[in-house]
Amino acid sequence: xxxxxxxxxxxxxxxxxxxxxxxxxxxxxEGATGFTAVEGxxxxxxxxxxxxxLVFNETGGQSLVITVLPEDRLDGVVAGLRAFFETHxxxxxxxxxxVSRPEYFTRDANP
Numbered sequence: 001x002x003x004x005x006x007x008x009x010x011x012x013x014x015x016x017x018x019x020x021x022x023x024x025x026x027x028x029x030e031g032a033t034g035f036t037a038v039e040g041x042x043x044x045x046x047x048x049x050x051x052x053x054l055v056f057n058e059t060g061g062q063s064l065v066i067t068v069l070p071e072d073r074l075d076g077v078v079a080g081l082r083a084f085f086e087t088h089x090x091x092x093x094x095x096x097x098x099v100s101r102p103e104y105f106t107r108d109a110n111p
Contacts, residue, residue: 005098015090
């Protein structure tokens with residue numbers, strides 16, 4: 001199944017849209033070469049029901065930030081997010097994934 005693929009770690013973070021810039025800056029500072037942000041999430045959790053539509057502005061809802069990086073760069077992201085979540089709502093999911101072009105996910109590939 002993983003023939004020709006390289007193992008990496010995928011981090012998915014759900015935060016208030018107003019906190020998206022912090023998460024993006026953190027993952028970049030810890031060595032991620034990029035990320036994908038999805039705005040306007042709908043869901044249900046500890047904070048109750050969240051609607052996906054942006055009624056007043058682009059920072060009023062929730063966002064999902066997804067990034068992939070080598071496992072040796074994971075600890076800094078996890079530590080930074082744990083500290084952040086002590087005072088801000090949100091969740092993170094960490095899972096192993098495999099990629100076809102590992103050079104895209106190292107700092108040297110994207111100066």
